Amino acid sequence: MPPISFWSRLLDLISPRECVVCSRRLSISEEVICGKCNLHLPRTGFQQDPYENIMAKMFWGQIPIERASALFYYEPHAETANILYDLKYKNHPEIGEVMGRMMAHEFQINDFFEGIDAIIPVPLAKKRQRQRGYNQSQELAKGISEITSLPIYNKVVRRNAFEGSQTSLGRWERNENVEKVFELRDAETIQGKHLLIVDDVVTTGATVIACAKELCKAEGVRISVLSLGLAKN
Secondary structure (H helix, E strand, O other), rough: OOOHHHHHHHHHHHHEOOOOOOEEEEEOOOOOOOOOHOOOOEEOHHHOOOOOHHHHHHOOOOOOOEEEEEEEEEOOOOOOHHHHHHHHHHOOOHHHHHHHHHHHHHHOOOOOOOOOEEEEEEOOOHHHHHHHHHHHHHHHHHHHHHOOOOOOOOOOOEEOOOOOOOOOOHHHHHHHHHHOOOEEEEEEHOOEEEEEEEEEEOOOHHHHHHHHHHHHOOOOOOEEEEEEEEEOO
16 A cells, blocks of 8 residues: 555545445545445455356356356445445445455455456446446446456447336346347457456346347357445345
8 A cells, every 4th residue: 555645644634534334534544435344344255256156147048157246235225335325326436446446456366357358347328427427337447457457448338228227127127128228339359358347236137138248249258247236135
């Protein structure tokens, strides 16, 4: 960790930062979440067995899945859900970069990124990105890329339509809602590559599957998936 500058300390004194989970004041060395909340984050541990876990099994038989993991279990209205709420809805893109770096540091220990060629953040529709001002999956990808040095391919696939919120939809409705919303724009760049799809939260896997199927129109593509949260069913 680089030394903390005088200006960083002064800024922290003038404008204290709070943990997004418990609202406790962060120390100068902490980012986004405090040490105690980090310790008690309901981690999945899937990176230790990235093919034989409940998240990876969502994708078996549907896409050429290599490995899948999420940092923590997401439960609506739990305190830890504030990480995702603040990232997506409260104009805090910096949360994505910080959590992306955290995931990358932790998952590197298990060689999760071994053999992966590039990162594909799940794209937002242009309308939604204009409303939000950023793509939360892209912010996560930036943090992961910073630690792993993997390139981010954010133009090979695009989202053509804003299909509305998925929050209140069931599994089959989610599948129908994302059908054909993705469009492969650059097959040549990804041919024969092992791609890491990054999303903020995976619920049924419908969005990731739809995106992956479009990417797989390029020859020889293999897929891994990494998300910040995995919804508990």
